[in-house]
Amino acid sequence: MAERTEGERLTELAKRRGYYFGSSDAYGGVAGFYTYGPQGAALKSNVEDAWRDRFAVQEGNMEIDAPTIMPEPVFEASGHLDGFDDMLVECAECGESHRADHLIEDNSDLEDAETLSVEEAAERIADLGLVCPNCGADLAGQSVEDFNLMFETNIGPGSSTAGYLRPETAQGIFVEFPRIKEYARNRLPFGVTQVGRAYRNEISPRKSIVRTREFTQAELEQFVDPERDEPDLSSVEDVEVLLYPADEQQADDGDYVETTIGAAVEDGIVANAWVGYFLGVAQEWYERIGVDVDRFRFRQHLPGELAHYSSDCWDAESEVDGDWIEIAGFSYRSDYDLSKHAEHADEDFTVFRQYDEPKTVERAVVDPDMSVLGPEFGGAAGGVKQALETLAERDPDAFDADEVTVEVDGESYAVDTDVTNFAVEEQTESGEHVTPHVVEPSFGVDRTVYTLLAHAYEEDEVDDEERTYLSLAPAVAPRDVGVFPLVSNVDELVDLAEDIVDDLRTAGLSVFYDDSGSIGRRYRRQDEVGTPFCITVDRDGLEGDSETTVTIRERDSGRQVRVPVDALAAELESVRADDRTFADIAAEYEEVTNA
Incomplete structure (x- = not known):
């Protein structure tokens, strides 16, 4: 196998x-x-x-x-409607679609097949003798096409607005x-x-x-x-x-x-x-x-x-x-x-960028006579006025002739230069738009x-015994700690374990309680999930001369240290926040060799 x-x-x-x-x-x-x-x-x-x-x-x-859904004009402006494509090749036998560049990369030494044109990709498929991964049919001669990756939808009923999932x-x-x-x-x-x-x-x-x-x-x-x-x-x-x-x-x-x-x-x-x-x-x-x-x-x-x-x-x-x-x-x-x-x-x-000091600049301006533009161009007069203003800013020399031409919505309009009232003025500016x-x-x-x-x-x-474990960082592990009574038929151990669970959860830690099976099996389950630490409540911790203690076991090494119950939340939080490591904790508390 x-x-x-x-x-x-x-x-x-x-x-x-x-x-x-x-x-x-x-x-x-x-x-x-x-x-x-x-x-x-x-x-x-x-x-x-x-x-x-x-x-x-x-x-x-x-x-x-x-x-997550926005109207079509957003993606027209962004360029996604025209330029957000992958290369598709479809099997003539089974109809299954495949991404052409991935097929080429999977069957050749080329690592950047997405840089190929669709024509070049089709040639590579033929040269490599590629077949459909689904049915084995020959893909040579099949056209490669650009396929837009966006999901299309409709916004609203009836004559609704076209939209796309982002x-x-x-x-x-x-x-x-x-x-x-x-x-x-x-x-x-x-x-x-x-x-x-x-x-x-x-x-x-x-x-x-x-x-x-x-x-x-x-x-x-x-x-x-x-x-x-x-x-x-x-x-x-x-x-x-x-x-x-x-x-x-x-x-x-x-x-x-x-x-x-x-x-x-x-x-x-x-x-x-x-x-x-x-x-x-x-x-x-x-x-x-x-x-x-x-x-x-x-x-x-x-x-x-x-x-x-x-x-x-x-x-x-x-x-x-x-x-x-x-x-x-x-x-x-x-x-x-x-x-x-x-x-x-x-x-x-x-965004307006403020100058350190105001500047005096020469600026080309127009003040078109609307009493002339209105009767001559009707509803397009306003657009003609805006086009003249833009042209004056972009190309002042265009107004040197007797007549100036602008384009509005695909239509050309000729305007006598005298009507535009073109002039070059000195202006004081405090900043500019960038x-x-x-x-x-x-x-x-x-x-x-x-x-x-x-x-x-x-x-x-x-x-x-073979062990599988996920050595996940405490900062991202799905569970912060597992809590186990060493045995489940001793009320003192169970009660303390449940109190610890409540305290740690109140402190904002993600805690899993488990009293099923041998302690070794419980450790293995948490190791495989990636839980960084396991707390075991045992008799030794209850029978100490002073404070109540429990053991903390570290997932990767299996090392255990005995820690006062009152210190648990602070120690675990400090490790999750990257302020301390388990080695720091082990150096401060008694290490357990047989638990």
Whole structure:
């Protein structure tokens, strides 16, 4: 029997222990949708809380919660209707659809097939002799087409408004920028975060919760003045990172670059200092929540991979089963998003930049004679006036001729220059309006959960018995502690154990009480769930000369120390908050060798 892969072991444990499983199994299930069980929901929630703490609270950023459905014009403006596609190839025999670039990558050495055009992808499929994974039919000669990933819906009954489920949480932040900037007192830089669901109609969902059709994102949109704002790199400049730049990926002898954030920015490996700052923050955050840094890297997007809105992007990637999985992206979106929404919406997507001192400038202006424009152009007169004002600002030389032409709604209108009352005036200005640029760290919560479970999965032997355990960091583990009376038929032990459960829960800790089976079996169950600590209430703790004590057992090492009951909550809270380690506790209290 072939040895199970890392992913197979993880999927089996996840289902058995309540981390995640395919949704709607009672009705046959549907690919790309997963339900988080009790352990998975708790772990996921803890990851989200840890992300909020680092990227919202500690950074001083705001958080919003926007709708998951938005009207079609939002995605017209953002470019998602035209540019949010994956490559699809359909089997002529069974009708199954497959993602073309994934088929190519799975059957060749090419790692960036998504950079191919649809024509090139079709050629690669033919050259490689690829067949349908579902039925084995030849795919050569089948056309490869772009497939838009957004879920379409209708808003309201009857002649309803077309809408889409958001493919990213970012647009909910961008469309509300005119109001959000007021909460930031119109002062750059400022950041806005959002944690929530996003939806992509994936062609071929795979790898359980890695590639799904409904998923959770944690995103930060950092709005900056591109000419004035620079991040303070001092807190992250010494953070060590493993980088895989685009030029190294494209070189025949390309390799990783081991460096620090400060050096990477200074050497131009990471071109944007804001991106560099967030790479450093993310590196430390991932390490804190339990990602194995030996299986972690930042990879720069190749030119053909860049999204339509991005001028540069680095992915945080984790290794699972020998494959690198994108778990976050750090993109410099420039002013693309706000400029696009400014073109399509009736709001101001700029921020007023105050000058240090007022400036006197020459400004081209027009004051069209509406008594002439009105009778001549009718209902288009107002549009003609606005077009003339825009033209004067953009191209004053156009008014040198006797006649000036403007375009409104696809129609051209010729206006006598005398009627425009064109002039160049001196004006005193106290500032100017600037369109902020955006730096976006975007985290896949589900993929982070998958990574944490994969990197935490361990197997060893305890007391001549095989053991599986999840070495999850206390900060994100779904349960903080298990509490057991050593035996369940002694009222004193049971009563004290139940009191401890109540006290720890009151202190805000997640506690699991278990009095079933041998103490060893109870330990093993909690180890496999990933519970960092187990408290055992025994007779020795009740019969002490002074205070009542219990033992705390640490999951990974199996070491136990005897701790006063009154100190339990404070000690466990300090470990969960990363203020202390179990080694610190063990150094302070009596270690138990036979319990």
